[in-house]
Amino acid sequence: QDSKGSAAHIRAVTGAVDSAAIVANVKTTKDWPSYGLDYAETRFSKLDQINTENVKQLGLQWSYSLGSERGVEATPVVVDGIMYVTASWSVVHAIDTRTGKKLWTFDPKVDHSKGYRGCCDVVNRGVALYKGKVFVGAYDGRLIALDAATGSKAWEIDTLIDHEHSYTITGAPRVFNGKVVIGNGGAEYGARGYVTAYDAETGKQAWRWFTVPGDPSKPFEDESMEKAAKTWDPAGKWWLNGGGGTAWDTITFDPDLNLIYVGTGNGSPWNRHLRSPAGGDNLYLASIVALNADTGKYVWHYQETPGDNWDYTSTQPMILADIAIDGKPRKVILHAPKNGFFFVIDRTDGKFISAKNFVDVNWATGYDSNGRPIEVPEARSADKSFDAIPGPYGAHNWHPMSFNPQTGLVYLPAQGVPVNLTGEKALTQNKMEPFKFGSTTGWNVGFTLNAVPPKNLPFGRLVAWDPVQQKEVWRAEYVSPWNGGTLTTAGNLVFQGTADGRFVAYNAKTGEKLWESPLGTGAVAAPATYMVDGVQYVSIAVGWGGVFGISARATETEAPGTVYTFAVGGKAKMPEFAKYQMGNLLTGIEYDPKDVAEGTAIYVAACATCHGVPGVDRGGNVKNLGYSTTDRIAHLKDIVFKGPFRDKGMPDFTGKLTEADVVKIQAFIQGTADAIRPKK
Numbered sequence: 001q002d003s004k005g006s007a008a009h010i011r012a013v014t015g016a017v018d019s020a021a022i023v024a025n026v027k028t029t030k031d032w033p034s035y036g037l038d039y040a041e042t043r044f045s046k047l048d049q050i051n052t053e054n055v056k057q058l059g060l061q062w063s064y065s066l067g068s069e070r071g072v073e074a075t076p077v078v079v080d081g082i083m084y085v086t087a088s089w090s091v092v093h094a095i096d097t098r099t100g101k102k103l104w105t106f107d108p109k110v111d112h113s114k115g116y117r118g119c120c121d122v123v124n125r126g127v128a129l130y131k132g133k134v135f136v137g138a139y140d141g142r143l144i145a146l147d148a149a150t151g152s153k154a155w156e157i158d159t160l161i162d163h164e165h166s167y168t169i170t171g172a173p174r175v176f177n178g179k180v181v182i183g184n185g186g187a188e189y190g191a192r193g194y195v196t197a198y199d200a201e202t203g204k205q206a207w208r209w210f211t212v213p214g215d216p217s218k219p220f221e222d223e224s225m226e227k228a229a230k231t232w233d234p235a236g237k238w239w240l241n242g243g244g245g246t247a248w249d250t251i252t253f254d255p256d257l258n259l260i261y262v263g264t265g266n267g268s269p270w271n272r273h274l275r276s277p278a279g280g281d282n283l284y285l286a287s288i289v290a291l292n293a294d295t296g297k298y299v300w301h302y303q304e305t306p307g308d309n310w311d312y313t314s315t316q317p318m319i320l321a322d323i324a325i326d327g328k329p330r331k332v333i334l335h336a337p338k339n340g341f342f343f344v345i346d347r348t349d350g351k352f353i354s355a356k357n358f359v360d361v362n363w364a365t366g367y368d369s370n371g372r373p374i375e376v377p378e379a380r381s382a383d384k385s386f387d388a389i390p391g392p393y394g395a396h397n398w399h400p401m402s403f404n405p406q407t408g409l410v411y412l413p414a415q416g417v418p419v420n421l422t423g424e425k426a427l428t429q430n431k432m433e434p435f436k437f438g439s440t441t442g443w444n445v446g447f448t449l450n451a452v453p454p455k456n457l458p459f460g461r462l463v464a465w466d467p468v469q470q471k472e473v474w475r476a477e478y479v480s481p482w483n484g485g486t487l488t489t490a491g492n493l494v495f496q497g498t499a500d501g502r503f504v505a506y507n508a509k510t511g512e513k514l515w516e517s518p519l520g521t522g523a524v525a526a527p528a529t530y531m532v533d534g535v536q537y538v539s540i541a542v543g544w545g546g547v548f549g550i551s552a553r554a555t556e557t558e559a560p561g562t563v564y565t566f567a568v569g570g571k572a573k574m575p576e577f578a579k580y581q582m583g584n585l586l587t588g589i590e591y592d593p594k595d596v597a598e599g600t601a602i603y604v605a606a607c608a609t610c611h612g613v614p615g616v617d618r619g620g621n622v623k624n625l626g627y628s629t630t631d632r633i634a635h636l637k638d639i640v641f642k643g644p645f646r647d648k649g650m651p652d653f654t655g656k657l658t659e660a661d662v663v664k665i666q667a668f669i670q671g672t673a674d675a676i677r678p679k680k
């Protein structure tokens with residue numbers, strides 16, 4: 001027998017991973033061979049060696065530094081102790097879990113100065129594994145196949161239809177029956193969503209399906225686009241701005257029905273008055289769409305947020321489950337998209353079964369029996385500002401939920417992040433405009449954010465949800481939004497990393513907290529569990545970030561991206577965590593108070609997406625400028641133009657801002673710091 005961890009061993013165990021093996025693994029769930037464990041993405045492990053009795057004895061087995069400084073969102077994929085996980089900037093790490101040591105790494109060398117081309121941090125949610133190859137979607141839109149044993153490149157293709165629009169890939173590819181499927185992000189920038197399937201062996205394109213119609217003066221790609229175009233108003237010239245609907249995260253597969261399910265994203269721009277002035281559902285935004293897995297042909301859709309107006313993506317991870325509804329067994333999709341409602345949909349035909357809000361919401365009062373939301377008219381006001389609840393961060397974002405058939409409960413990271421939306425009067429295409437949020441780096445959403453301070457309060461909680469009764473069974477409250485994805489097991493456990501830097505295990509039935517370990521920094525990714533040589537392990541990749549974590553944090557310490565692996569009786573020592581150096585509130589920058597107002601407008605257009613509000617936010621994995629040093633802010637133009645932080649993802653603002661603009665930004669930063677400083 002080949003020694004474990006050798007190239008021959010890796011070739012043998014990863015070479016055996018195909019669709020049949022991924023399906024067969026469900027019987028034991030000994031391995032974790034794909035993003036959500038199985039094609040149904042239940043994240044329910046049948047392993048019960050770690051259980052409510054011994055979970056208190058969990059200890060660190062090993063930790064592995066990913067060396068990254070930005071968000072880590074990947075769920076590790078593991079077969080016979082060989083782990084593949086990604087860090088920020090789409091860097092892949094292969095780790096031998098028997099030793100906790102590196103096997104190889106692969107850096108796709110994404111141009112860091114283009115980090116601004118994605119809305120929400122330079123993250124990656126992980127790899128797919130198939131017949132000896134590892135697949136990763138690089139942030140710049142390439143799909144790359146690697147030799148699982150060596151990390152050397154087998155093939156690479158550019159998945160982007162054009163490079164003018166800001167497309168990125170953050171999601172994990174999925175592999176079904178020899179095809180790798182991947183979507184992309186970009187609906188904050190003016191992009192048209194699509195998913196593409198490639199031959200896993202060669203990289204040759206098999207099919208592509210667009211999520212929204214293109215320019216109606218050109219032929220429709222297929223019948224589904226022709227049908228969809230009738231639900232858009234051409235007066236909005238939506239195709240110039242892409243239309244949106246980007247499929248940047250969830251894709252699942254039902255091998256028996258031979259359907260793949262794609263969750264589609266928000267409208268581009270968000271504001272429907274600008275995108276489609278006469279209204280309309282704007283298919284297939286914010287929908288679950290079923291496609292034939294062989295051909296990519298549209299089969300059915302269910303739209304969760306008709307005529308999306310609030311960045312209510314339906315890209316949140318879905319789970320396929322077989323449950324009894326009214327006493328009858330049903331094949332369903334469980335889904336908790338950004339819009340705050342928990343959906344149960346029949347996955348054979350897309351028929352609506354039920355929807356119930358899992359947090360407080362103010363944009364709709366519920367869903368009628370046809371599956372249409374009963375909207376609150378103020379939520380779409382063209383004239384008045386609206387505190388959307390949920391806001392654009394969503395009541396649930398990409399953080400995976402899990403479903404435990406033994407308890408019948410879904411474990412859902414729910415949250416509220418207050419954002420106020422004020423509609424813009426006219427749409428300008430990709431142009432820097434004062435006060436237009438992120439416009440200097442290409443954001444184009446048709447709303448001004450937080451021009452009026454929101455009145456609702458932030459929260460984060462783990463919700464155990466009964467999808468049959470459509471009700472909450474228990475919850476755990478956290479100090480912050482943006483907590484990690486969940487894992488549930490036959491040991492009657494739920495595991496979750498938290499924004500405040502802990503790894504927690506709960507009793508899955510009751511919600512009783514049974515164990516926790518510090519993680520050094522906030523955790524956003526979901527854990528995985530697997531068996532190696534007869535022993536069960538739990539691993540979690542940790543690295544604070546994602547869209548909320550760019551500018552905010554909830555820990556006093558920080559740590560580089562790290563994979564932690566725990567086992568009963570594990571005795572390894574935790575790494576030392578560095579204290580987060582926030583700095584003091586800025587002083588000493590001379591400025592003309594008359595510049596503050598204009599500086600605010602420019603800051604909102606150029607800096608706010610990453611740096612947050614000076615002095616108010618505490619800084620996430622990007623520093624808050626209100627707590628920067630006097631020296632640095634005094635020399636701001638040397639940072640803004642061809643500056644030293646381009647390799648960390650900061651854009652070069654040459655040609656986008658002027659030196660006079662920078663003086664006004666300095667005035668705003670110092671002025672804000674002065675305004676919030678406690679009076680002596």
Ligand SMILES: O=C(O)c1cc(C(=O)O)c2c(n1)C(=O)C(=O)c1cc(C(=O)O)[nH]c1-2
Nearest residue numbers: 120123170185186187188246248265546547
């Ligand atoms: O519209 C899009 O294309 C798009 C893409 C992404 C992404 O690719 O990460 C996010 C979002 N939208 C988004 O709305 C969002 O809240 C979000 C959070 C995150 C993250 O990784 O933390 N990505 C994204």
Ligand SMILES: [Ca+2]
Nearest residue numbers: 187188266311
């Ligand atoms: Ca979005």
